[in-house]
Amino acid sequence: MNIHLSAAYSESYDFIVVGAGTAGGYLAHKLATSPYSPSVLLLENGPNTLSNNTNNPADNPxxxxxxxxxxxxxxxxxxxxxxxxxxxxxxxxxxxxxxxxGRGLGGTSNLNYMAWIKGYKGDFDEWAEIVGDQNYGSNEGWERIKRLESFDPKGLxxxxxxxxxxxxxxxxxxxxxxxxxxxxxxxxxxxxxxxxxxxxxxxxxxxxxxxxxxxxxxxxxxxxxxxVSSATQCLNEEGDIGTGLIRPRNLEVRTDTKVEKILFDHKTAIGVQVEGGRKFFAKKEVIISAGFIDSPKLLLLSGIGPKADLQELGIKVVHDSPNVGKNMLxxxxxxxxxxxxxxxxxxxxxxxxxxxxxxxxxxxxxxxxxxxxxxxxxxxxxxxxxxxxxxxxxxxxxxxxxxxxxxxxxxxxxxxxxxxxxxxxxxxxxxxxxxxxxxxxxxxxxxxxxxxxxxxxxxxxxxxxxxxxxxxxxxxxxxxxxxxxxxxxxxxxxxxxxxxxxxxxxxxxxxxxxxxxxxxxxxxxxxxxxxxxxxxxxxxxxxxxxxxxxxxxxxxxxxxxxxxxxxxxQGYHGMGTLRMGKAGDKMRVVDSKGRVVGVDGLRIADTSVIPVVMNNHPQVSAYLIADVVADGILRDHAASGKRQKRQKIIRRFD
Ligand SMILES: Cc1cc2nc3c(=O)[nH]c(=O)nc-3n(C[C@H](O)[C@H](O)[C@H](O)COP(=O)(O)OP(=O)(O)OC[C@H]3O[C@@H](n4cnc5c(N)ncnc54)[C@H](O)[C@@H]3O)c2cc1C
Structure with missing residues (x-):
């Protein structure tokens, strides 16, 4: 287990992010390096894929x-x-x-075939139209993708x-x-x-x-x-193998830690429980980025889903949300x-x-x-x-x-x-x-x-x-x-x-x-x-x-x-199982900022929220979602956070 724990954090953080995959790794880094320097806990079920723990590189998977x-x-x-x-x-x-x-830091971006294909602008406009938010559209969404990417045309x-x-x-x-x-x-x-x-x-x-x-x-x-994965670019510590950004000290990462349940106080998410029973608490929000299979699984296990299905399995219903796990694209x-x-x-x-x-x-x-x-x-x-x-x-x-x-x-x-x-x-x-x-x-x-x-x-x-x-x-x-x-x-x-x-x-x-x-x-x-x-x-x-x-x-x-x-x-590109939508959309599970409808303090940020089949390769969409949801979180909490000296963004080899 990879722990660097400051006593001041104890078991309570401003934000808890579940899943250090493509979206989760990027989002956690963006939150932690914001001007409010919130404390962020990133929990990942799989191993630390950045560690360089052997003298013989050939032995390091x-x-x-x-x-x-x-x-x-x-x-x-x-x-x-x-x-x-x-x-x-x-x-x-x-x-x-x-x-x-994918499992471990970087999630599926650590496993995929590395294609970077943004797709058709008309699909982004359709997405923006369905959810009523131009942050996903062909102008603002595209500009966001441009800001998070670095394209090098040389070498051909x-x-x-x-x-x-x-x-x-x-x-x-x-x-x-x-x-x-x-x-x-x-x-x-x-x-x-x-x-x-x-x-x-x-x-x-x-x-x-x-x-x-x-x-x-x-x-x-x-x-x-x-x-290039979200881990190699956003989650390094000194000595790790990635070439991208060093994570700041207010971002704590725990690997080999499986979240089994979201904890609620009535209808407000207040933390998570991990395998073995240990609990971690969030002062502000819990963000689930466990991917299009495990994010709906976690919501269902935690009592958010179709009421009859939950009751049949003996799960206490927190919120009846009929479309959790439906609409897989x-x-x-x-x-x-x-x-x-x-x-x-x-x-x-x-x-x-x-x-x-x-x-x-x-x-x-x-x-x-x-x-x-x-x-x-x-x-x-x-x-x-x-x-x-x-x-x-x-x-x-x-x-x-x-x-x-x-x-x-x-x-x-x-x-x-x-x-x-x-x-x-x-x-x-x-x-x-x-x-x-x-x-x-x-x-x-x-x-x-x-x-x-x-x-x-x-x-x-x-x-x-x-x-x-x-x-x-x-x-x-x-x-x-x-x-x-x-x-x-x-x-x-x-x-x-x-x-x-x-x-x-x-x-x-x-x-x-x-x-x-x-x-x-x-x-x-x-x-x-x-x-x-x-x-x-x-x-x-x-x-x-x-x-x-x-x-x-x-x-x-x-x-x-x-x-x-x-x-x-298999399709490799599953999405849509916690569909995003605007008010009145009967299929929606989350709103355009990833907030789970019907409860407080809980968001989803990964490809499970995509509302329409995108004609692209989805890691781009995962990063875009993380970017929009992170900005939504920061805006919602700006009023309650004290502006601090911004965390310096440090690259490993600059
Ligand atoms: C073989 C393969 C090749 C692909 N090739 C490409 C490609 O070339 N280009 C492209 O754009 N896309 C490709 N994709 C798809 C793309 O990589 C994924 O759609 C995208 O990365 C998914 O991102 P995500 O953030 O939604 O989820 P993920 O990146 O899968 O992240 C989810 C994370 O949550 C963690 N997690 C799950 N449950 C828990 C829990 N209970 N507690 C704690 N942590 C948990 C997981 O371990 C994982 O790290 C490919 C996919 C596969 C499988």
Whole structure:
């Protein structure tokens, strides 16, 4: 446990923040460095991911989490990933899906793939309209994001300059949360963008300017060759591994401390109780930033939620709030693996994965340079994995007119989806590698394939988070309800067809021989009854455009069957389970400043408050929410706080 306790604080603080994740870490730092210097206690269930507690950097998993090229191994780290499980998904052949969520300082920003994609400005305006607060809109909200970010456009290799031309008026350069363009684009990434353009998708020279339909390079939350998380940027103590801001002494952080209950005096939140029974009290407010799964769980355990459900579990009702845990929004994903041709000159990055000795040497170089270079890491691992390409795609009106699911949509949904700037789907181009023991067909690269994440935007499914007992140790019940809406199924089918179309273009078929569909190669029964039949299909596919699609039946029915039985996966981007809204909104749980409606002294600040599916990657939204809620708190308490000398904001290496 990490404690630096001043006797003056005893067990009572001005503010208690629960969850040192993406939003919570940033928010706690912002409160503590305000001119009123309030005492802030930040409680985190997971470990201290900033500690540098070993002489041998190679033994420090925290340091390894910051290596951009280590992102896949990092997700598999059990102490910093809850690895939740969904309930059987009834529209996906009852499959149970793993749902990744970060644990420990930095939360999911310490685990994610580091993409910094702000999204479509129209979504921010919709959010602002729903909640009646322009702090989330395309002007004020966007300016806030610019103030909290620091974009560095340098470092893009010359050959890739034609793929990016950032409009600096859309980016901030002074905030603590850094992002950069890819410094070592992945093999085939330029061809991916060219292929998209050949397939009719516009070129996006700046995927972070608020109008992101098109294909382009992805900004990454990376600084000097290392991962950027809320922890590395806001929560360091002297000697920690992050390169960002040092936390002030009036911000106390306790890790390995699980909050089990919010304490109330009638309807006012006065503190929290942690595992083991210890209590901490807040003189002003309690802020919950435990993420879209654990924040609703904590509210329900504490008696805020649908009255009948709470009573059934024997939980004393503090406030009947019917929508706690409802309205879960997400982007479901599909992973596809385009396979490189043997003759592609695979640049260094990709080969890393197939040569364990080189991987080890590169990791060592990263660790040595990061440790000795005051946070500036070098080598392949600093760059590789730190880059991606993306295409945000809008289907044409002619295309959608042919879909029965489109015809069945409400006028409201149709007009939302016809908005010219709002994408229907996203194809994210990342690195892949050949797992040991897996072979690809003759003529393909022995080493590697790319990996596509197809992220379905504008999901219409609405899921839930609930409890099945009043025991805080029991896992929450996570039911995303994937594919419960037929339009979501249609968009997934069309995205797969679009991905195959893109990879059949001249630009890409020069480098890729085909597409691997999860589960097909290992399961001959799946490939239409027999390996012989599969081979027959493969040849047919090859004759038909020379593109191998692993024998799956590429009709709409065939793709749908594959998606349901194998292909569709967790969304990674859950949100909305404690929806924000304005007065009169029957769905709302919190107001636009994060205040929980119906009680006092309690706020929510994390992605659970997002009221509408954002077509972005959500860490940006998490920081924005933290920024707005922190300002709301400071404004509400300004009158009661004595202005003090502002805490100096100190960076570790400035
Ligand atoms: C594998 C993966 C890849 C992703 N890639 C990207 C990407 O490239 N770009 C992007 O923008 N987004 C990405 N995301 C999503 C994004 O990172 C998250 O949506 C966002 O960071 C969530 O922020 P948050 O503040 O809402 O919650 P979190 O960051 O999850 O923080 C919640 C914190 O609360 C703590 N907590 C929970 N319960 C308790 C309790 N009872 N007591 C004390 N502490 C508690 C948790 O341990 C955690 O630290 C990815 C997500 C995953 C899983």
């Amino acid at each position: 925290n340091l390894k989490s910051l290596i951009p090229g280590n992102f896949a191994e990092n997700v598999a780290r059990p102490d910093t990933n809850y690895m939740y499980k969904t309930v059987p998904q009834k529209h996906l052949d009852d499959r149970v899906l793993v749902y990744h969520r 290799p010359k050959a890739y300059e034609k793929y990016a031309s950032p409009d600096m008026s859309s980016h901030g350069t002074m905030g603590p949360i850094h992002n950069t363009l890819p410094t070592n684009p992945l093999p085939g990434m330029g061809s991916f963008i060219d292929g998209c353009v050949e397939a009719g998708i516009p070129r996006a020279l700046d995927t972070n300017c608020g109008q992101n339909i098109g294909a382009g390079l992805v900004n990454m939350a990376i600084y000097k060759g290392a991962r 997400d982007h479901s994903t599909v992973l596809l693996d385009p396979i490189f041709k043997q003759d592609l000159q695979v640049p260094t990055g990709n080969l890393l994965f197939s040569e364990p000795a080189r991987v080890d040497a590169e990791k060592k170089l990263w660790l040595d340079t990061y440790q000795n270079g005051k946070g500036e890491a070098r080598g392949e691992m600093a760059r590789f994995g730190a880059s991606a390409g993306v295409a945000f795609i809008k289907f044409t009106e002619e295309e959608r007119e042919q879909w029965p699911e489109w015809q069945a949509l409400s006028d409201e949904d149709r007009s939302r989806f016809l908005d010219k700037g709002r994408p229907d789907t996203e194809i994210f181009y990342l690195i892949g590698y050949k797992p040991p023991g897996k072979d690809f067909p003759e003529g393909t690269s022995p080493n590697s394939y790319a990996r596509l994440f197809l992220l379905h935007q504008n999901h219409l499914a609405r899921g839930t988070i609930s409890l099945n007992s009043s025991n805080p140790s029991d896992a929450p019940v996570i039911d995303p309800q994937y594919f419960s809406h037929p339009y979501d199924v249609r968009i997934s089918i069309e995205t797969i067809k679009k991905a195959v179309e893109i990879f059949k273009t001249k630009a890409l078929s020069a480098h890729f021989v085909g597409m691997e569909f999860k589960g097909c190669a290992e399961d001959p029964a799946w490939i239409q009854d027999s390996p012989e039949k599969a081979e027959e299909n493969r040849l047919k596919a090859e004759q038909n455009g020379g593109f191998y699609v692993n024998g799956i039946d590429m009709t709409d029915k065939g793709i749908e069957h594959w998606l349901k039985s194998k292909g569709l996966d």
